[in-house]
Amino acid sequence: MATGAASTPHRRFSVGLTGGIGCGKTTVANMFAALGAAVVDTDEIAHSLTAPHGAAMPAILDEFGAGFATPEGALDRAAMRALVFSDSTARHRLEAILHPRIRDAAYAAAAIATGPYLIFVVPLLIESGTWSERVDRILAIDCPEQVQVARVMARNGMSEQQVRAIMATQVTRAERLAAADDVVVNEGGLDALGPQIASLHAKYLGFSERMSRLPLEHL
């Protein structure tokens, strides 16, 4: 195998994309993917782990009982949502099963994803310390709380109280903004997103290019 600077392995520049429930993480991530970024979405991974006969299902049913499975063998999401957003101990038990598996699957997906830089979509990035250390930059998708509530109510048919119960388990908007390096404002129509994403994509390509010139030990 060749040696020297040219063949020294390089770490890929990575962005952690986060935001409160309904702020527009998936919408924005899809726009980065359309521009060529490699996107790894931990919400999608969580869904596949809990799909019919998903890899986390045996552990979840052991912990919570067979009543939390649908007839197809998937997680009964509405039942689990009702439990974990009214009982923090149950939420921590579910997270203890899912989060390590989500992390492992996300790193595995990242290793084979193609693109000049990586975007990890992580709803609980600020809440869970390890992700902040894993990414080079934090991008928050931001919108007013009232907009979050309205979007999730419209999408999931949930009550305002149910949406606010989920929001209460997440960091506040101010805490998220304080932790972010970059912010996408998603409080208006979709048209306002395009220029913001194009400008961030150009910036991330620049970071990625600079990082690709540094050998791993200098990063």
Ligand SMILES: CC(C)(COP(=O)(O)OP(=O)(O)OC[C@H]1O[C@@H](n2cnc3c(N)ncnc32)[C@H](O)[C@@H]1O)[C@@H](O)C(=O)NCCC(=O)NCCS
């Ligand atoms: C409780 C579950 C079954 C409810 O499923 P549901 O289909 O209603 O929601 P979904 O998984 O699509 O998540 C939607 C949003 O809810 C919020 N949310 C989900 N889990 C959590 C959590 N543990 N704490 C705070 N907010 C959460 C996030 O904003 C997320 O984007 C599900 O959210 C779940 O399995 N959560 C535990 C895994 C997890 O922590 N996922 C989020 C980080 S990857």
Ligand SMILES: Nc1ncnc2c1ncn2[C@@H]1O[C@H](COP(=O)(O)OP(=O)(O)OP(=O)(O)O)[C@@H](O)[C@H]1O
């Ligand atoms: N700028 C916008 N204008 C109108 N609707 C929007 C806008 N951004 C997002 N939405 C809608 O709001 C809802 C939430 O958006 P999205 O799913 O992208 O958010 P999310 O942060 O990924 O949500 P979750 O936290 O629940 O996973 C979706 O129905 C989406 O189509």
